[in-house]
Amino acid sequence: MMTSPSFDFDSVIDRRHGDSLKWNKYAGRDVLPLWVADMDFAAPPAVLAALEKRLAQGCLGYAVPWPALVDSVLAHLQRQYAWRVEREWLVWLPGLVTGINVACRAVDGAVLTATPVYPPFLSAPRLSGRQLLSVPLRLANGGWGWDFAALEAAITPETRLLLLCHPHNPVGRAWRDDELAELSAFCQRHDLLICSDEIHCDLILDEGRQHRPLATIDGEMARRCITLMAPSKTYNIPGLGCSFAVIADEALRSRFTGVMRGIVPDVNVFGLTAAQAAYGESDDWHAALIGVLRGNRDRVEAAVAAMPGLAMSHVEATYLAWIDARGIKVADPVAFFEAAGVGLSRGDDFGLPGWVRLNFGCPRATLDAALERMAKALALHGGQV
Numbered sequence: 461m462m463t464s465p466s467f468d469f470d471s472v473i474d475r476r477h478g479d480s481l482k483w484n485k486y487a488g489r490d491v492l493p494l495w496v497a498d499m500d501f502a503a504p505p506a507v508l509a510a511l512e513k514r515l516a517q518g519c520l521g522y523a524v525p526w527p528a529l530v531d532s533v534l535a536h537l538q539r540q541y542a543w544r545v546e547r548e549w550l551v552w553l554p555g556l557v558t559g560i561n562v563a564c565r566a567v568d569g570a571v572l573t574a575t576p577v578y579p580p581f582l583s584a585p586r587l588s589g590r591q592l593l594s595v596p597l598r599l600a601n602g603g604w605g606w607d608f609a610a611l612e613a614a615i616t617p618e619t620r621l622l623l624l625c626h627p628h629n630p631v632g633r634a635w636r637d638d639e640l641a642e643l644s645a646f647c648q649r650h651d652l653l654i655c656s657d658e659i660h661c662d663l664i665l666d667e668g669r670q671h672r673p674l675a676t677i678d679g680e681m682a683r684r685c686i687t688l689m690a691p692s693k694t695y696n697i698p699g700l701g702c703s704f705a706v707i708a709d710e711a712l713r714s715r716f717t718g719v720m721r722g723i724v725p726d727v728n729v730f731g732l733t734a735a736q737a738a739y740g741e742s743d744d745w746h747a748a749l750i751g752v753l754r755g756n757r758d759r760v761e762a763a764v765a766a767m768p769g770l771a772m773s774h775v776e777a778t779y780l781a782w783i784d785a786r787g788i789k790v791a792d793p794v795a796f797f798e799a800a801g802v803g804l805s806r807g808d809d810f811g812l813p814g815w816v817r818l819n820f821g822c823p824r825a826t827l828d829a830a831l832e833r834m835a836k837a838l839a840l841h842g843g844q845v
């Protein structure tokens with residue numbers, strides 16, 4: 461009888477004395493870092509084996525994406541999303557944030573997005589010399605959604621690009637088809653291009669839900685879309701710097717690659733090697749990861765519901781919880797939780813002060829210890845009021 465392989469998502473890897481951005485922030489302090497979006501799990505065994513094999517070859521010259529790698533990406537897109545992508549639509553990038561900035565520079569006009577949102581959405585337009593227009597997402601009946609009236613009110617004739625985060629960091633929504641269709645109609649009405657950051661697309665946690673690339677909503681959307689994807693979040697290889705854009709429209713693709721020319725370097729050989737093994741050989745690991753993240757998500761939701769002064773809505777996708785901390789009535793909730801030994805991301809950076817983001821992509825022991833520290837600090841805090 462075949463047994464399914466088991467993977468280790470429980471061991472706590474000591475990342476404290478090395479190169480980890482996440483852990484080095486609190487070097488020498490007893491703070492559990494649940495901030496930047498990388499996970500504390502080892503990458504899939506197939507990815508590690510492929511990297512070891514590649515390293516053993518010894519020669520680390522310039523790399524070009526090879527046919528079997530491209531095949532593994534295209535097969536993944538076809539298998540997961542029934543999305544038929546042509547080889548030439550792929551543009552390899554050393555980082556997805558690079559892609560967001562290149563997209564802003566590829567348009568001649570203002571850029572529209574909705575907050576709260578991953579901070580580079582707010583900085584990229586400014587860094588690119590483009591005006592940023594932003595509207596708040598709407599929180600209604602405990603769930604986040606688009607405020608189409610606010611989008612209509614904010615848009616100007618100079619607006620050329622919508623930046624979409626799908627699934628959304630930090631609010632954890634996997635946008636439904638009807639929401640995507642409404643966004644698509646809005647973009648067509650106003651003749652906008654869309655840069656759809658789908659880096660979290662393989663991290664849908666709700667059972668029965670599937671990611672739907674925005675570009676597959678209709679033919680017109682496919683023509684207007686720059687879709688950004690990467691294996692980095694799902695397979696926990698963000699340090700390898702490998703991502704790609706899918707741009708079906710030839711003219712748009714050549715504008716995009718024109719901006720990159722001479723500035724954006726090629727993807728390194730380890731990033732490409734890891735991508736092939738991630739997309740081509742790591743489905744079992746991925747399925748196991750989703751089970752672990754679902755369990756962690758449920759623990760966070762239950763713990764936060766029991767913590768006085770905190771509130772959050774359901775996380776459909778990503779390993780990030782977006783928590784309203786205004787109820788604890790402290791000037792700086794991040795400093796409050798750091799003092800309690802937990803490092804969270806600051807809501808201000810996402811455009812929404814008073815909120816914090818918690819990364820639950822870590823072994824259960826780390827998560828439980830962090831949630832306990834938070835609960836204890838809030839209990840003490842409550843006692844002092």
Ligand SMILES: Cc1ncc(COP(=O)(O)O)c(C=O)c1O
Nearest residue numbers: 497555556557578629657659703
């Ligand atoms: C929505 C989103 N886009 C992009 C990135 C980062 O991409 P990269 O490291 O490839 O620049 C992140 C990382 O957290 C993210 O959440």
